Amino acid sequence: MHLVPAERAGLRTIDGHRVCDAIAAVGEPDHVRTWADRFSLLADPGRLALLLALHGAGPLAVSDLAVATGMKDTAVSQALRLLRTAGIVEGAKDGRIVRYRVVDERTSELLKHCAR
Known part of the structure; x- marks a missing residue:
């Protein structure tokens, strides 16, 4: 022992x-x-839906994510702020539009299993 x-x-x-x-x-x-912190971010259905949408469709803007997930723009923005702070997503500006994508490889691997 x-x-x-x-x-x-x-x-x-x-x-x-x-x-x-x-x-x-x-x-x-x-x-x-x-890992517990990462799982707590994924435990919220709204954040998980956003991550699945980004994982499956690629970079998306807040308004597109709101339509895809059925969430309000403000809720999407708040969730993305948390995910961005945690280093899971990243936004890239294209003119006035910011498109978000999943950048954390470990989270991407988890999302592959969720999407099946």
Whole structure:
């Protein structure tokens, strides 16, 4: 049980080798937090719909995303702000229009599974 932290070393285990495998699978707390944050962004149906639309259709403007998802423009803008801050989407200006696209590869991989 070489991976068990000192503060948990005295606790009773059934399969010590599996406990070490489980600790290795969980990994660093910062890594777990990063994925938990990503999943919390995807847990909102509106944000997930926006991401699926962007993943499936490519770069889209706020008004087009609103029509595609049935959301209001303001709700789309707020959701995109959160997704942009998290580094999941990025906007590219084309004149007065900003078109958004998914830029985070890990999120793109998750969306591939959601779209099936």
